[in-house]
Structures are given as C-alpha cells and as structure tokens.
Amino acid sequence: MNSVSVDAFTDGGTEEPRRSRSMLVVVGGLPATGKTTVSRAAAGRIGAAYLRIDTIEQALSEFADREGPCDELRHAVTQGLGYDVAYAVARDLLRQGRHVFAECVNPLMITRKAWRDVAETTGAHLVEVELVCSDPAEHERRATTRTVDIPGLFLPSWADILEREYEPWDRAHVELDTAGTSAEATVTSLCEALGIDT
Structure with missing residues (x-):
C-alpha cells in the first residue's frame, strides 16, 4: 500500500497546507482498526462535521423494521444506500464551507471514487486515510472485546472481518498503522498529516 505525507496536500508546490476551501477527510479501514475513535477525535479538534456510515445505516435499518415489511429498503442498505446518503449530506456540508470527516x-474502488466525486463536485480538498492494524492478534482482540456504541448495531465477528471484501488501494493515500499505538497518538499523527496544529 502507498502512503503519503502532508507534502502531498499543498497547493502549487508551496509549503502552506490548503486552507482556502473545505476539506473532506475520508477515514476508512477494516472494522476494529480504530476509525471511530480516531476520526471523531480529529474532527473535534478542528470543529469539523463528523459523518459515520454505521449511524446512517442503523437508522435506515431501524426505519425498515418499524415500518413493517421493507425488504427493499433492507436490501438497499446492504447495497450501499447508507453511503449514498452520506455522500449527499457531505456535499451539503462542504458547500456550506464546513470541513467534513467521513x-x-x-x-471498494467504487466507494473511494464516489468520495472523490463528492470532493470534485464541491471544490473541496480531499484527504483519503486508511487505518490498518498490522498485528493480527491485536486486531482480533479489538474485534472481539469492543462494545456497541450505537443501540441495535450488529458488530461483525472476527471471521466476518477476515472474510470481508476489501480491495487494495490503487492510489497514494495516508496510511496509519494503529497496532501497538494509543488512540491519542494516532489522532496526533492524523492531525499532523492534515497540517492541523496539535
């Protein structure tokens, strides 16, 4: 996997990070790599809006359950409806001049391309981030001991995580390894990569 430093996120070869436009930071990675903790904290440091796909998908699933037979809606959620909702909300926020952490x-490459399209159509500066946990034992421990923070959310098992479809990245992006690292240290590393004073 490729990784990049903050130098890739400057305009026209200057040393100043892009500050004149909204920033879209997409934090991805397999479940139990620390995405929620890290992205929520980093967003809080700069007062950015924070969008979480799990929250959106759970709300859609609860609506389907509450309204009776909604198999089509449940199917749509499994096919990426939550992502489509997040793209639309992110566009609105970015057009208002807000920074957004998603x-x-x-x-998948299709979801990564969709986030790039969101940035392009709003004129936002895109930063793509991937969190990984290079220690399988630590990753499994996190996956099997974490608690649910969204009522009703089903957490994937370790077997689910291992079997999850996850395509390799095809372009440079910020990669942060959370194995053996505190959440606070990872947040600091992310903020440094974004040019955010910590």
Whole structure:
C-alpha cells in the first residue's frame, strides 16, 4: 500500500497546507482498526462535521423494521444506500464551507471514487486515510472485546472481518498503522498529516 505525507496536500508546490476551501477527510479501514475513535477525535479538534456510515445505516435499518415489511429498503442498505446518503449530506456540508470527516470502511474502488466525486463536485480538498492494524492478534482482540456504541448495531465477528471484501488501494493515500499505538497518538499523527496544529 502507498502512503503519503502532508507534502502531498499543498497547493502549487508551496509549503502552506490548503486552507482556502473545505476539506473532506475520508477515514476508512477494516472494522476494529480504530476509525471511530480516531476520526471523531480529529474532527473535534478542528470543529469539523463528523459523518459515520454505521449511524446512517442503523437508522435506515431501524426505519425498515418499524415500518413493517421493507425488504427493499433492507436490501438497499446492504447495497450501499447508507453511503449514498452520506455522500449527499457531505456535499451539503462542504458547500456550506464546513470541513467534513467521513468514517466508513470504504472497502471498494467504487466507494473511494464516489468520495472523490463528492470532493470534485464541491471544490473541496480531499484527504483519503486508511487505518490498518498490522498485528493480527491485536486486531482480533479489538474485534472481539469492543462494545456497541450505537443501540441495535450488529458488530461483525472476527471471521466476518477476515472474510470481508476489501480491495487494495490503487492510489497514494495516508496510511496509519494503529497496532501497538494509543488512540491519542494516532489522532496526533492524523492531525499532523492534515497540517492541523496539535
């Protein structure tokens, strides 16, 4: 996998990070790599809006359950409806001049391209981030001991995570390894990559 430093996120060869436009930071990675903790904290440091696919998908699923037989809606959620909702909300926020952190697995080239399209259509500066946990034992421990913070959300098992479709990245992006690293240290590393004073 490729990784890049903050130098890739400057305009016209200057040393100053882009500050004149909204920033879209998409934090992806397999479940239990620390995406929620890290992206929520980093967003809070700059007062950015925070979008979480799990929250959107759970709300859609609860609506389907509450309204009776909604098999089509449930199917749409499994096919990416939550992502489509997040793209639309992110566009609105970015057009208002807000910085946005979007947290999702972002497992496929099609989802990564869609986030790039969001940035392009709004004139936002896109930063693509992938969190990984290079220690399988630590990753499994996190996956099997974490608690649910969204009522009703089903957490994937370790077997589910291992079997999840996750395509390799085809372009440079910020990669942060959370194995053996505190959440606070990872947040600091992310903020440094974004040019955010910590």
